[in-house]
Amino acid sequence: MKITLRILKWLLLSILGVVLLLFLLLLLDRGAVERPAPPLPSEIKAPPIYSANVDPKLYNTLLEEFGHHKNLAKGYELQCLLALSHYPELKEVPIDFVVEETFIPLASRPSPITVLLPWLKRKYLVVISSKSADFFEGILMHNLPFNEQVGVLGHELAHSLFYLDKNSFQLARIAYQYEKNGDFHDQFEQDTDKRAVAHGLGYQLYDYAFFVRKSFGDTQAEIAAEEGGTYLSPKELAAEMEKYPFYRDTLRAPASYFDN
Numbered sequence: 001m002k003i004t005l006r007i008l009k010w011l012l013l014s015i016l017g018v019v020l021l022l023f024l025l026l027l028l029d030r031g032a033v034e035r036p037a038p039p040l041p042s043e044i045k046a047p048p049i050y051s052a053n054v055d056p057k058l059y060n061t062l063l064e065e066f067g068h069h070k071n072l073a074k075g076y077e078l079q080c081l082l083a084l085s086h087y088p089e090l091k092e093v094p095i096d097f098v099v100e101e102t103f104i105p106l107a108s109r110p111s112p113i114t115v116l117l118p119w120l121k122r123k124y125l126v127v128i129s130s131k132s133a134d135f136f137e138g139i140l141m142h143n144l145p146f147n148e149q150v151g152v153l154g155h156e157l158a159h160s161l162f163y164l165d166k167n168s169f170q171l172a173r174i175a176y177q178y179e180k181n182g183d184f185h186d187q188f189e190q191d192t193d194k195r196a197v198a199h200g201l202g203y204q205l206y207d208y209a210f211f212v213r214k215s216f217g218d219t220q221a222e223i224a225a226e227e228g229g230t231y232l233s234p235k236e237l238a239a240e241m242e243k244y245p246f247y248r249d250t251l252r253a254p255a256s257y258f259d260n
Helices: 002-027 056-066 077-084 112-116 134-139 146-163 168-180 182-198 202-215 220-225 234-241 254-258
Strands: 095-100 106-110 124-129
Touching: 056 077, 077 146, 095 146, 106 112, 106 146, 112 168, 124 146, 134 202, 146 182, 146 202, 168 182, 182 202, 182 234, 202 220, 202 234, 202 254, 220 254
Parallel strands: 095 124
Antiparallel strands: 106 124
16 A cells, blocks of 8 residues: 555656646747738738749749748648748748648647747748548648649748747647637637738638638638638638738639639
8 A cells, every 4th residue: 555655656746747847848938039020011922823833943032032941841842932932020930841641731830849848949830731531622732723722821821920929828828729719719710811911912812712612512602691700701801902002903703713
């Protein structure tokens, strides 16, 4: 009996020691940095369409300017760089674009190791699903058109930008609320869409919004009536884009997304 109690005592002390160590590591977190000032409206580009057919010189230019501290996803290198080009605030931020089998089609989060170990520079992950449940198959990255791929990567990078000035406790609180509070979850994703629109990715998100809804079987009338969902609807994206002077091209007509 005494041996059992002694083992339980040391086990409890070990658990408390681990908890204390984690608490101290979080307390000493130096991963959060001041979020850089956003680019001026005059500096923001907003091309309606991105294409895979680019001059190799342009690719090299993008890689040199925006590829620092970045591990680009194999097969999506250009899309990653084009999305990164909308976020000059992330130029020096370490980001790994990872392709792996996951349930969620795309996700963005700080690297857990760099959050728990304060002496490491914080790194961010953009996870691209290579395989998921049948329900999500139609909207996985490899099934998206090129322009939509850039848009959805831009959405994920808007998450990375938001996390920059958050310490470990704040990140943990956000993660908890995101999972447990539906209203927080929806507002969080809507704000992320707005952040991406403010960085010039409105056209790409608009195309992506139609692509996803059409993939899930929504009709043109249903899409037109939608508002207040987890992500901004095409109508809400269009309204958000009207706030910025760099969106000069006319949006595609909704009917054009249903021509084929």
